[in-house]
Amino acid sequence: MTQKTFTIVGGGPVGSLLAILLARHGYKVGLYEGRPDSRTTNIYQGKSINIALSDRGWTSLEKIGISAEAKARAIPMYCRAIHDVDGELSEIPYGQEGNAIWSVSRGGINEQLLDIGDDEPNITTHFQHRLTDIDFESATTMFSVKDDRELVVKADFAFGADGANSKVRRSAHSFPRFSYSQTYMPECYIELNIPANQDGSHKLDKNALHIWPRKDFMLIALPNPDGTFTCTLFLAYSGELSFESLKERSAVEAFFEANFADAMGYLEDPIETFMDRTAAPLYLVHVFPWSFNNKVGLIGDAAHAIVPYYGQGMNCGFEDCAELNSLISKLDHDWDRIFPAYENARKPNGDAIAELAVRNFREMSDLSGDPSFQLQKKIEAKFSERYPELWTPLYSMVTFSPEIPYSEALRVGDEQNAVMQTIMALPGIEEDWDKPYVMDQLHELADAAFGARG
Numbered sequence: 104m105t106q107k108t109f110t111i112v113g114g115g116p117v118g119s120l121l122a123i124l125l126a127r128h129g130y131k132v133g134l135y136e137g138r139p140d141s142r143t144t145n146i147y148q149g150k151s152i153n154i155a156l157s158d159r160g161w162t163s164l165e166k167i168g169i170s171a172e173a174k175a176r177a178i179p180m181y182c183r184a185i186h187d188v189d190g191e192l193s194e195i196p197y198g199q200e201g202n203a204i205w206s207v208s209r210g211g212i213n214e215q216l217l218d219i220g221d222d223e224p225n226i227t228t229h230f231q232h233r234l235t236d237i238d239f240e241s242a243t244t245m246f247s248v249k250d251d252r253e254l255v256v257k258a259d260f261a262f263g264a265d266g267a268n269s270k271v272r273r274s275a276h277s278f279p280r281f282s283y284s285q286t287y288m289p290e291c292y293i294e295l296n297i298p299a300n301q302d303g304s305h306k307l308d309k310n311a312l313h314i315w316p317r318k319d320f321m322l323i324a325l326p327n328p329d330g331t332f333t334c335t336l337f338l339a340y341s342g343e344l345s346f347e348s349l350k351e352r353s354a355v356e357a358f359f360e361a362n363f364a365d366a367m368g369y370l371e372d373p374i375e376t377f378m379d380r381t382a383a384p385l386y387l388v389h390v391f392p393w394s395f396n397n398k399v400g401l402i403g404d405a406a407h408a409i410v411p412y413y414g415q416g417m418n419c420g421f422e423d424c425a426e427l428n429s430l431i432s433k434l435d436h437d438w439d440r441i442f443p444a445y446e447n448a449r450k451p452n453g454d455a456i457a458e459l460a461v462r463n464f465r466e467m468s469d470l471s472g473d474p475s476f477q478l479q480k481k482i483e484a485k486f487s488e489r490y491p492e493l494w495t496p497l498y499s500m501v502t503f504s505p506e507i508p509y510s511e512a513l514r515v516g517d518e519q520n521a522v523m524q525t526i527m528a529l530p531g532i533e534e535d536w537d538k539p540y541v542m543d544q545l546h547e548l549a550d551a552a553f554g555a556r557g
């Protein structure tokens with residue numbers, strides 16, 4: 104039997120992981136990346152330089168046998184460190200003791216995956232090859248190469264792993280019955296930096312994800328192994344307090360002083376950086392189908408660009424790869440069945456995490472506000488600790504429970520919320536929340552809603 108060939112467009116984290124798994128299944132893979140090789144050139148990737156990887160990402164990497172190398176360079180973050188407007192610090196654990204999300208360098212994990220790919224004889228990687236066109240019937244792709252040459256590549260199958268602005272996906276607009284939507288979020292973001300101390304140590308607790316929640320906007324900081332923190336400021340694009348309205352230096356200074364006074368001692372040139380940088384947009388993309396003629400598929404951000412408020416975009420892309428990995432074995436390399444099974448399995452989960460991520464902006468940005476919201480979370484945490492078989496908090500389902508699909512987490516989370524509305528409406532709940540009758544009533548309601556499911 105002749106060896107089947109794949110073209111993968113996009114050598115980001117998801118494309119490079121997909122290349123490895125296909126090569127290990129015996130396919131010959133051409134991986135085509137538009138940018139130069141970041142391992143030999145210093146290029147800004149245009150995305151957050153570090154990201155949080157959680158159990159879904161690790162489990163997916165483990166299934167493909169490559170988590171140990173990546174985890175060795177990651178920093179565990181066990182809690183959210185909340186910096187309130189007066190500079191008071193409090194901590195909210197991410198889950199049960201020992202539960203952590205992990206700060207990893209986006210470029211670093213990408214390069215680790217490319218390195219592993221270099222050792223796979225079935226993978227050939229081509230940098231500075233930018234996709235210009237694709238034929239969805241034959242999986243033939245056209246690239247513009249760095250010296251302006253045009254290259255036509257024939258393969259049996261192709262995948263678009265070319266990110267949120269995917270050219271493969273944009274080319275599919277002429278495909279019959281292709282559904283597409285793109286929605287901009289009100290917020291944009293810029294990155295800021297907290298440098299290391301002189302001795303290379305971190306200026307803030309490195310085992311926490313730091314959040315300065317200010318309701319309509321927020322600043323977050325994730326640690327890097329070199330002692331620095333990469334910070335992201337999420338702020339409205341337009342409106343009274345926004346990137347558009349904050350143009351004068353004095354207004355920017357007043358904004359930082361009023362909202363991030365305690366961070367001002369740590370941040371590196373926040374005012375200059377704010378004024379120099381163009382804020383990047385955040386948007387959601389929903390499409391269907393994710394595969395075309397059982398020849399070409401979409402994966403990662405190309406299939407489901409989501410907002411970063413749950414820290415799940417890359418986790419979800421890695422899960423797409425793990426799903427494909429198991430379908431290839433299960434369906435015995437029959438791509439007429441693998442493509443439909445893959446999109447049917449993953450599309451509902453892509454939609455669910457997109458929805459959850461949008462909702463999570465409020466959860467993060469209002470962490471030190473809205474007492475009733477905080478009280479609800481406190482009651483849920485206590486109940487879940489006492490009755491773990493009846494109640495896993497939504498955050499834990501999404502982040503620490505890879506066995507629960509995103510779509511199931513969304514559904515159960517909504518049911519839990521409905522139950523909690525009854526509890527939150529109890530007279531005197533603010534004073535009584537810790538009393539046994541509240542737990543008893545919640546137990547009764549939860550048992551009726553979830554108990555029978557075992």
Ligand SMILES: Cc1cc2nc3c(=O)[nH]c(=O)nc-3n(C[C@H](O)[C@H](O)[C@H](O)COP(=O)(O)OP(=O)(O)OC[C@H]3O[C@@H](n4cnc5c(N)ncnc54)[C@H](O)[C@@H]3O)c2cc1C
Nearest residue numbers: 113115117137154155234265266403404414415416417418
């Ligand atoms: C501010 C921010 C914070 C984030 N935080 C988190 C987080 O904490 N946790 C998490 O899991 N996710 C996070 N994400 C999401 C995460 O970065 C993405 O989900 C992830 O990078 C997607 O990987 P990908 O390989 O699908 O796409 P990308 O990383 O976008 O890679 C696509 C690749 O395709 C290449 N390419 C594009 N067009 C072409 C073309 N025409 N021809 C050839 N190559 C092309 C690009 O150069 C790129 O290398 C965050 C995103 C942002 C913006």
